[in-house]
Amino acid sequence: MALIVQKYGGTSLGTPERIIAVAEKVMATRAKGHDVIVVVSAMSGETNRLSAFAHKVSNTPKERELDVLLSTGEQVTISLLSMALEDRGCPARSYTGAQVHILTNSAHTKARILEIDDQHLHTDLAQGLVLVIAGFQGIDVHKNITTLGRGGSDTTAVALAAALKADECQIYTDVDGVYTTDPRVVPTARRLDKICFEEMLEMASLGSKVLQIRAVEFASKYNVPLRVLSSFKEGKGTLIAAEEPMMEKVLISGIAFNRDEAKLTLLGVPDQPGIAYQILGHIADANIEVDMIIQNIGADDLTDFTFTVHRNDYKKALDILHHTATDLGVREIRGNDRIAKISLVGVGMRSHAGVASTMFKALADDGINILMISTSEIKISVVVDEKYLELGVRILHAAFNLEE
Amino acid sequence: MALIVQKYGGTSLGTPERIIAVAEKVMATRAKGHDVIVVVSAMSGETNRLSAFAHKVSNTPKERELDVLLSTGEQVTISLLSMALEDRGCPARSYTGAQVHILTNSAHTKARILEIDDQHLHTDLAQGLVLVIAGFQGIDVHKNITTLGRGGSDTTAVALAAALKADECQIYTDVDGVYTTDPRVVPTARRLDKICFEEMLEMASLGSKVLQIRAVEFASKYNVPLRVLSSFKEGKGTLIAAEEPMMEKVLISGIAFNRDEAKLTLLGVPDQPGIAYQILGHIADANIEVDMIIQNIGADDLTDFTFTVHRNDYKKALDILHHTATDLGVREIRGNDRIAKISLVGVGMRSHAGVASTMFKALADDGINILMISTSEIKISVVVDEKYLELGVRILHAAFNLEE
Secondary structure, X not given: OOEEEEEEOOHHHOOHHHHHHHHHHHHHHHHOOOEEEEEEOXXXXXXXXXHHHHHHHOOOOOHHHHHHHHOHHHHHHHHHHHHXXXXXXXXXXXXXXXXXXXXXXXXXXXXXXXXXXXXHHHHHHHOOXXXXXXXXXXXXXXXXXXXXXXXXXXXXXXXXXXXXXXXXXXXXXXXXXXEOOOOOXXXXXXXXXXXXXXXXXXXXXXXXXXXXXXXXXXXXXXXXXXXXXXXXXOOOOEEEEOOOHHHHHXXXXXXXXXXXXXXXXXXXEEOOOOHHHHHHHHXXXXXOOEEEEEEEEOOOOEEEEEEEEEHHXXXXXXXXXXXXXXXXXXXXXXXXXXXXXXXXXXXHHHHOOOHHHHHHHHHHXXXXXXXXXXXXXXXXXXXXXXXXXXXXXXXXXXXXOOOO | OOEEEEEEOOHHHOOHHHHHHHHXXXXXXXXXXXXXXXXXXXXXXXXXXXXXXXXXXXXXXXXXXXXXXXXXXXXXXXXXXXXXXXXXXXXXXXXXXXXXXXXXXXXXXXXXXXXXXOHHHHHHHHOOOEEEEEOOEEEOOOOOEEEOOOOHHHHHHHHHHHHOOOOEEEEEEOOOOOEOOOXXXXXXXXXXXXXXXXXXXXXXXXXXXXXOHHHHHHHHHOOOOEEEEEOOOOOOOEXXXXXXXXXXXXXXXXXXEEEEEEEEEEEEEEOOOOHHHHHHHHHHHOOOOEEEEEEEEOOOOEEEEEEEEEHHHHHHHHHHHHHHHHHHOOOEEEEEEEEEEEEEEOHHHHHOOOHHHHHHHHHHHOOOOEEEEEEEOOEEEEEXXXXXXXXXXXXXXXXXXXXX
């Protein structure tokens, strides 16, 4: 008998019929003798419906109140799923983030989980209950309702799996696993049976959208085996787990890409200690996540400094730079929010040379200009003009034989 | 400077535009220098929308989960109203029932308020915040979400006004006050400027639907002046307050009536001590509220016992009687769920004789048969066939000159 945490996304819960189907899936898992904790998102469309309301009553909805509003979405689904389970003879109990005491920091709309009070959950499980827990939400120390940001339900599921030492955390979604790349861009993209945490982290953070990066981080940190499965199609999905020697034989696991990028460049920055902090400190204070950071050595003790942010944060970041640039003695600020990032990911890179040059050659052969390059042990990312995104991904998928 | 608790119902909050209008009303009160606490219901239609979902996923939705579901309705409105206020420069903060710690018993879907933790509310008010609090909901000692039943938001408002010793509790609704009777039945019905708690208690409990009875009970117990006002129309509304000598001059304040009645009669009940308890104990255990109770002396140490319940509880009550009747040695059980109740209410009755006979004569003159009679110090109720309800109310409104 194992303890399984299952997470169902908004599409899987989009109609009463689908909620009933989820109840049946949960009961099937339970019929195998497993204890089950279910984490649910809001019904698809609900978050947008509520946000639209917020914007009709206010120009800039206060984030604390947005969290109060949006957290109702999962509260609806936990109750409906629990009713559906109870009505079919499966004892169940719903819990909101506040009731489970998912303690987060106070960063409204993008809070981070600090602690989960799992004591009473163990008691409930021992009584044979299926626990249905609201994803995406928590409370801070002052009992304010917080939300974890888009995709936060995955994080809730993995955090619960970690806290309760679950045997597997299953993420049910509308795709049947992790693919070598997005099949909408490359029709020959292939579902992976297994991928290691590190690779998935790179895939997720770079825009594969199957799983939220924080969910994978949690899973990796607490070694919770994670499985991505389809709610609508039978199948084994993709297991995301700790790296095994076997895996190293694969050179490249997949190609991630991200369309929603923007880059900001400071030209002629005084090349002195602490300059990166001075530039990025204000950006971080505004809760803007910085992705790639590149600093080139320039002439005359000056340097050029480029970084990328999510496209939504572009204007805000640019404003901040304009306010701080004079103090720093920067010559010029440039920005471009029409860029995209393509990344090769694979633990096999560690022991194989030549991946980067194969990548650069393949792109150059088709006339795609590389604007930025950034590398880590298991990935190589390039930034290109947004219009080359699909072409670039297809070229690389073929160049590294990922369809086979 | 006074402390005003304002409660807005679902119709007053039914659209984004109306929520903004409520925000403006709140700000207008605040502009007069008052501290304001706002209690809100769910947007009109929301409770029905959510209930429909519940019944689509389950045949008999579990009451604990229904409360989790339905309580999202007010959570949506508290956040939207707070956003609307903040956006217009009025500092505001929303609180759910759980956050305010409105402690109730565990009777899901019809819980009763036990205690309110008002400490931090005082702190917030001192900081100049408008507090926007979810009506209708609370938590029990186990932190389960509870709801107070239909109209429970009024109760929340008055309970808060009592706990915080507010100067007035204003109930904004879609009618502009308390009328001598329902103007839809009697077009000449007149708005009352003032009515005392006792009269309002009889009016509310007998189906005037303007205010929930528990709200008036709370208000009376803690002597909180209550004012019923329209959200859509300027006006002074009706003040409900402690009885003053002045009021006694009025013989009859109004005519209440209730269509949703059902009566159950036990014929040939052994006339022995404790029999009423034996009959009604099981009814009470099933959380069914009993209204009128009449016991007639019969022949041969047998008695006839009749009581009325809400029509929704009729079948359940009948089932219970059939299960217990044999133990009690009852000869026959009769029921009728097509009855209605009409009541004259007025503190003036205390010092005036002849009210009952005027009432009975007026009804008899138009051929309306009285099925049951029940009296108290300030009211006389008769049960009649449902089809005579409107006619009976009109006859009595005229007979007691209430239109003047």
